[in-house]
Amino acid sequence: MNFKITLIGGDGIGPEVTESARVVLEKIALVYNHSFKFNEALAGGCAIDACGKPLPEETLTACKESDAVLLGAVGGTKWDTYPGDKRPETAILGLRKQLGLFANLRPAKLFPTVLGDSPLRGDITEKGIDLIFVRELTGGIYYGERGRENKNGTTRAFDTETYTDSEIYRVGKYAFELAMQRRKNLVSVDKANVLESSRLWRETLHNLSREYPQVSYLDMLVDNAAMQLVKAPSQFDVIVTSNMFGDILSDEASVLTGSIGLLPSASVRNDLFGLYEPIHGSAPDIAGQNKANPIAAILSAAMMLKYSFSLFDEALSIENAVNTALSNGLRTADMFSASTKAVSTAEMTQHILEHIEKK
Ligand code: IPM
Ligand code: MG
Helix, strand or coil, rough: EEEEEEEEEECCCHHHHHHHHHHHHHHHHHHHHEEEEEEEEEHHHHHHHHHHHCCHHHHHHHCCCCCCEEEECCCCCCHCCCCHHCHEEEEEHHHHHHCCCCCEEEEECCCCCCCHHHCCCCHCCCCCEEEEEEEEECCCCHHCCCCEEEEEEEEEEEEECCHHHHHHHHHHHHHHHHHHHHCCEEEEEEECCCCCHHHHHHHHHHHHCCCCCCEEEEEEEEHHHHHHHHHHHHHCCEEEEEEHHHHHHHHHHHHHCCHHHEEEEEEEEECCEEEEEEEECCCHHHHCCCCCCCHHHHHHHHHHHCCCCCCHHHHHHHHHHHHHHCCCEECCCHHHCCCCEECCCCHHHHHHHCCCCCC
């Protein structure tokens, strides 16, 4: 099959890990006889430097003309003093919004080979962790009205959390459908004891739950969810939540599975198009040093194969190769410990490449 992929390396370690994912995709194309056409586009700080804005028109057009987008990471200390609406991060927010990617899937799965990398006690991890966040991605406080006011010598800043019932309904529906394909267990996370937007969230999810009697459904307050993720993560299958809560809780969940450097994500809508990116940031402190963990980006490419191209065997062969590298004891610096073998980005990528095979 033929697919067009836009690659957006971005900033910091973004270009390195995206390159790792690209060569893995090339290998898949070779082994399984597909053709992937890549085109590179700029977004984030590098786009500010090259053309004065974080999300150039050409980049958006390139994405719209592709079957899927693979993104590294954006942002860095160099642009940290830029005003809010000119920061590199606005590129990601713009891409999500303008491409209509309302659901962000963030799986946190504990590979059996990295049990020892989890900061949790063995009696907790032995029950397994295999959960997925469905984070609402184009609404909430990320996109609500914000600003500053000066009055009588006092400066006031505000950000607004807003949700419409239809925004909640479409992401809720996505989560219920996903739960149906998995262990049929859905937890919706909100702060309905305080926030009105959360009360609408809860009401909408309750109404939806009547359409899915086979799914066991539970509401959980976000503070409790933060605790439960550490205390008993095996209870979770699918977790649906707002943009902000999903941002925070998915970082928490990522570290339970060993390292944030392992976790991919998919930003999707109701057709096959998607944007795939590691959940980690641009890590400017280790950029260009061949130290970054390429696994999150490589697994993001696997999600692309699965969700946008319906190439399930191909996705599985990437996941297996990653698992092999980890069980062979290979670890990049973010996960290195005395009993493992420290490898560079390039060495990890090479090892994974060598283990990609057709089943
Ligand atoms: C993420 C990131 C982004 C977010 C930033 C870079 C804008 O933290 O994808 O989780 O907050 O959504
Ligand atoms: Mg985040």
